[in-house]
Amino acid sequence: MKTITNKKNILYSKKELGQIQLLLPVILVVTVFSLAPLLRGIYLGFTDYRLGDPISFNGIENYKQLFSDEYFWNSFKIGMVWTFVVTAIQVSLGLGLALLLNSKVRFTSFYTILILIPWATPPIIRGILWRQMYEPNTGAVNILLTNLGLISAPINWLSSFEFVIPAVIVAGVWGEISKAAIFLLAGLQTIPNDLYEASKIDGAGLWDQFRHITIPVLKPVLAAIISLTFMWNFNTFGIIWVLTQGGPGGLTRLPMLAAYEEGFKYGYIGYAAAIGNVMVIILSLMLFMYIRVQLRERTES
Amino acid sequence: MKRNIYIVLILLVGTILFFLLTRKNNNHQNIPLRFVSLAWQEGTIATNKSIVNEWNAAHPDIQVEYIQGTWNSAHDYLITAFETGDVPDIFHYESSVIIDYAMRGYLTDLSPYISSEMKNDILDVAWATVTRPNGEVDGIPFLIESLVVLYNKSLFKKEGIIPPTIEYPWTWDDLQSAARKMTKDTNGDGVIDQYGAGLGLRNSANIIMNTSISFGGSFFKKEGNHFVVKVNDEEKKLLQTIVDMLYKDKSVSPASIGETGAGMIPGLFSGRYAMLVGIGSWGRQQLVENAPKEFQWGVMPPIKAKTQTYGASTQTLSIPKKSKRAKEAMMFIDFMLSSKNTARLALNDWMIPARISCLSMPEFKDKIGGWDITCSAVSTLSIGSWLGAPGYVEWKSRVANPVLQELFAGRMSIDDAARRIEHESNIVLSRYKKRGEVW
Numbered sequence: 072m073k074t075i076t077n078k079k080n081i082l083y084s085k086k087e088l089g090q091i092q093l094l095l096p097v098i099l100v101v102t103v104f105s106l107a108p109l110l111r112g113i114y115l116g117f118t119d120y121r122l123g124d125p126i127s128f129n130g131i132e133n134y135k136q137l138f139s140d141e142y143f144w145n146s147f148k149i150g151m152v153w154t155f156v157v158t159a160i161q162v163s164l165g166l167g168l169a170l171l172l173n174s175k176v177r178f179t180s181f182y183t184i185l186i187l188i189p190w191a192t193p194p195i196i197r198g199i200l201w202r203q204m205y206e207p208n209t210g211a212v213n214i215l216l217t218n219l220g221l222i223s224a225p226i227n228w229l230s231s232f233e234f235v236i237p238a239v240i241v242a243g244v245w246g247e248i249s250k251a252a253i254f255l256l257a258g259l260q261t262i263p264n265d266l267y268e269a270s271k272i273d274g275a276g277l278w279d280q281f282r283h284i285t286i287p288v289l290k291p292v293l294a295a296i297i298s299l300t301f302m303w304n305f306n307t308f309g310i311i312w313v314l315t316q317g318g319p320g321g322l323t324r325l326p327m328l329a330a331y332e333e334g335f336k337y338g339y340i341g342y343a344a345a346i347g348n349v350m351v352i353i354l355s356l357m358l359f360m361y362i363r364v365q366l367r368e369r370t371e372s
Numbered sequence: 373m374k375r376n377i378y379i380v381l382i383l384l385v386g387t388i389l390f391f392l393l394t395r396k397n398n399n400h401q402n403i404p405l406r407f408v409s410l411a412w413q414e415g416t417i418a419t420n421k422s423i424v425n426e427w428n429a430a431h432p433d434i435q436v437e438y439i440q441g442t443w444n445s446a447h448d449y450l451i452t453a454f455e456t457g458d459v460p461d462i463f464h465y466e467s468s469v470i471i472d473y474a475m476r477g478y479l480t481d482l483s484p485y486i487s488s489e490m491k492n493d494i495l496d497v498a499w500a501t502v503t504r505p506n507g508e509v510d511g512i513p514f515l516i517e518s519l520v521v522l523y524n525k526s527l528f529k530k531e532g533i534i535p536p537t538i539e540y541p542w543t544w545d546d547l548q549s550a551a552r553k554m555t556k557d558t559n560g561d562g563v564i565d566q567y568g569a570g571l572g573l574r575n576s577a578n579i580i581m582n583t584s585i586s587f588g589g590s591f592f593k594k595e596g597n598h599f600v601v602k603v604n605d606e607e608k609k610l611l612q613t614i615v616d617m618l619y620k621d622k623s624v625s626p627a628s629i630g631e632t633g634a635g636m637i638p639g640l641f642s643g644r645y646a647m648l649v650g651i652g653s654w655g656r657q658q659l660v661e662n663a664p665k666e667f668q669w670g671v672m673p674p675i676k677a678k679t680q681t682y683g684a685s686t687q688t689l690s691i692p693k694k695s696k697r698a699k700e701a702m703m704f705i706d707f708m709l710s711s712k713n714t715a716r717l718a719l720n721d722w723m724i725p726a727r728i729s730c731l732s733m734p735e736f737k738d739k740i741g742g743w744d745i746t747c748s749a750v751s752t753l754s755i756g757s758w759l760g761a762p763g764y765v766e767w768k769s770r771v772a773n774p775v776l777q778e779l780f781a782g783r784m785s786i787d788d789a790a791r792r793i794e795h796e797s798n799i800v801l802s803r804y805k806k807r808g809e810v811w
Contacts (some may be wrong), residue, residue: 092377096384122451123476142770142799207627208638223563230574230630232781318574319630319781320774335448337766338476368490 115344122338133345137217143346145321146329153240153325154304160244161300162293165251170285172252173259184255190249198313201242205229205314230319239314239323243307250303258292259285294365298358305354325348400626404435406460408450408689410443413657415720423716427707434700436462439675444494454478459692462699462708466503467513467686472765474510475810483509485702493711498726500755501686511688514709514717516724517685518749519582519744521547521675522640522655523647525668527554527566531646541673542678544613547649551623554646567615567625570645572633573780577772579650581685581756584610586676591772591793592758598805599761601771601797603790610677610777611786619782629780634658637752641667649675653746657722660741669743674749684753686726724750763803771796 119129137143168186172179189197203213204211205228214223228238266284275283276311303313308327311317317324317332326346378606407424411417417440424438429494438462441449446465453459454473474478486509491499499512528535537540542550551568558566571579584590589606592599618625625645628636640648641663648655659669674680689709691701706711711729718725719735724747730736736747758764772792779789 095377096380099384122455123478207631216744227627227630230777232778232783318774318777320783321780332770335451336769338451 098108110284112149112344112347115341116348117212117345118341120344122340122343126341133342134349136342137345137349143329148179148328149322149324150305150326152236153243153307153323154301155248156298157240157243157304157307158297160240160344161248161251161304162297164244164248165296166293168248169255169259170281172256183256186252188249189246190253191248194224194307194309195313196248197242198247198310201310202229202244202314205238205242221358229315232319232322233304234325235315235319235322239311242314243304243310246310247300247303251300255292258289262288290369294362298361301361302354302358305350380798404437405434405462405697406439406447407704407705408439408441408460410441410446410464411721412443413654413721414661415657416717419716419720423708423713427704431439433531434703436704450478454692454694457694459694460565461546461695461697462689462691462704464687464689465511466517467511468759469765470502470511470688470690471760473690474504474508474760478594478693479510480693480695480698481508481510482512482691483507485699486512486706487706490706490709493727495726495728495750495752496794497750497755498686501759502685502688504760511690512705512709513686513688513726514598514714515687516726516744516750516753517686517719518653518724518753519579519650519674519682520653520655520746520749521647521649521672522659522742523670523672524640524643524645525670526645526669527643533646535670536672538673538745541676543676547647547675548613548617548621548623550565552621555621555623564622566643567645568623568648569647570622570625570636570639571614571628572631572636572648572651573614573628574630574635574777576634576650576775576776576780577767577768580610580772580776581758581768582651582685583591583677584675584682585683585754585756587681588678590757592756592761592764594757597810599758599801601767601794601801603793606678608786608790611789611802614780615782615786618780621684630777638662641669647672653724654722656741656746657720659723663741667741671745674752680749680751681754682749683756760810761801763801766803767800772802 089206115126116133117128117130118126119132120126172182172186176182191201203209203214205224207213207227210228212228216222217225226234228234262285266288267280270280270284306327308331309327311323311325311328314330315323317328327350330343330346330350331347333339383626409417409420410641411420421438424436428435441464446463447469450463450465450473454476470479490512492682494513498516499509502511502513503509523535525535533550533553536546538630554566555564555566556566557564573579577615581591584607587606587610589610590603590612591603591607593602614624618628618631625639627639627644633655636645636648636651637655637658641643641659656669659667663669674682689705691698691705695701696710709727711727713726714725715730715733715735718730724743725731731747731750735743737744761767775784775789775792775796778784779786784792
């Protein structure tokens with residue numbers, strides 16, 4: 072053993088040692104502020120830690136309880152609907168925006184800045200903005216719809232069982248389209264123009280170009296942005312917390328809100344950590360499947 | 373290059389050391405006591421601050437630092453403080469929550485520190501909200517949260533409706549028929565634009581629980597050592613009354629569904645509804661501050677169902693167990709909640725003071741601002757059977773509020789709501805039963 076490690080040390084060149092030193096501060100920060108809390112979170116998921124009580128290890132007790140917890144599975148279902156719908160809209164609208172920005176219109180950089188603004192706004196602020204827009208009596212949405220003659224009485228968007236889900240989805244989509252758009256724009260800019268020109272000579276229309284050039288070349292970027300957006304949306308907390316706090320009647324209680332409530336509101340820290348662990352596993356499995364399918368398609372083509 | 377890295381490392385370590393070392397200093401005696409207040413109405417914040425300033429001027433050796441908290445974030449802040457030990461020395465909160473904290477062992481038992489003057493002057497019903505069966509006291513109650521009905525005087529006059537008085541209070545039937553009479557389409561466009569009543573139904577568990585007592589209900593029943601939740605005919609009758617007003621009479625503004633009590637106040641003074649039912653007495657302050665000067669309003673005495681008895685909770689000051697200076701903190705509480713200061717706080721927050729000596733002051737018998745009627749309700753206040761039920765706080769936000777939201781949104785029948793409340797209550801309460809937690 073010893074000889075091997077010694078050998079390895081010799082293998083590090085002076086340059087590599089310098090690089091490690093450069094990374095040290097980052098490693099230190101990541102360890103203290105990311106890795107340690109993460110590991111502790113995983114550990115707490117196997118304890119019965121409840122606020123005010125001492126912590127003791129209780130194995131898979133939390134997971135047994137979680138398995139039959141209708142409250143959590145309800146919020147999980149809501150989370151899945153939210154994640155799929157919001158991700159689909161964000162990526163498709165983002166692709167549309169990216170295509171527009173990539174076409175040769177004037178003032179592209181101006182538009183780019185415009186669409187970046189919502190993304191640069193923190194989710195909490197976005198939530199507050201939308202809460203004011205949805206305010207039943209003074210909110211912009213109701214005033215606009217009333218002036219257009221579309222509604223006769225004000226709608227309380229965020230408290231109505233019929234409208235709350237579309238309302239939060241619109242607010243959720245709005246803030247993050249730009250993220251998808253910027254990623255995809257970068258991808259689009261890597262596609263060489265010759266490809267389009269060559270296809271034009273062969274008589275391809277815009278739709279054919281989109282289907283046979285843009286999408287195939289963009290596929291790896293699309294796969295990446297879909298996976299990332301999916302993850303981010305699944306873990307949404309701030310905007311929904313500000314808009315509805317999970318209401319009305321728990322209709323918008325996403326899994327993260329459920330975990331937060333278990334942990335902070337009701338004090339079951341161990342159980343909340345277990346929910347976190349389960350969500351990480353479910354998310355990883357789904358992403359693993361998705362990326363495997365993507366990779367297989369690529370090797371086949 | 374290399375030197376730069378070392379400089380960065382030294383700076384990093386230095387910062388961490390700096391924070392660790394400065395933290396230690398908190399234990400020093402000359403650091404002020406930290407007082408977290410949840411005052412939110414302008415006048416109350418000013419009163420709180422000036423009381424703290426008066427204390428600081430008189431006690432140079434024990435300074436108090438005023439820290440502004442908010443009701444929305446207080447719980448997260450406090451449990452983080454309790455768990456890390458970096459606690460405020462005095463904090464302001466509400467009786468039903470501090471009971472929960474006390475059961476988790478977060479609070480100092482204040483009973484040995486309470487002066488006999490204070491003990492005798494604070495109303496028994498207020499003490500009952502914070503005293504354990506074994507005599508431990510978890511906070512000093514100073515303001516009483518009570519529900520009132522506010523009404524638009526000019527509208528009542530216009531519609532020819534005589535408001536109730538302390539001698540001749542209304543029953544729910546009276547309220548219901550008055551609300552029906554005042555619900556109308558005033559400009560003839562076919563849309564009702566004036567409702568009899570408004571209610572803040574977003575998180576209505578508090579209103580429903582406290583009102584249920586007057587109907588002879590209580591939701592929580594003790595079976596042996598444990599609590600069970602039962603929705604019997606008494607509780608159902610209350611729910612039925614509200615559902616009827618919403619959907620049968622249509623005399624309650626539909627804006628009530630999903631709105632908070634505070635959010636309903638502007639509609640009262642703009643004449644969209646004639647009464648605001650089940651609002652905290654602090655709502656009067658919002659009227660004084662925000663309503664147009666010519667707006668005439670009044671307070672109704674408690675609406676009678678079987679009785680006029682309503683449930684009460686209190687606002688309190690408590691000391692965390694982890695505070696190292698409980699004795700000094702209690703000295704400050706004694707000062708802060710003296711009879712004179714309690715009266716100031718109550719007047720500015722438009723709430724009932726918890727001290728008997730305050731209630732006999734002329735300010736609290738004034739007709740203007742409805743003080744006479746608001747404070748006369750003190751004799752009808754009682755303690756809900758749920759007091760000290762382990763898991764009540766969780767039950768309220770996890771079971772009661774969401775189910776009531778669905779019920780009042782017209783998405784389920786009263787029987788279904790009752791069944792769901794009973795079923796889900798069992799799940800929540802069994803979590804606490806398992807731990808053998810008692811009040």
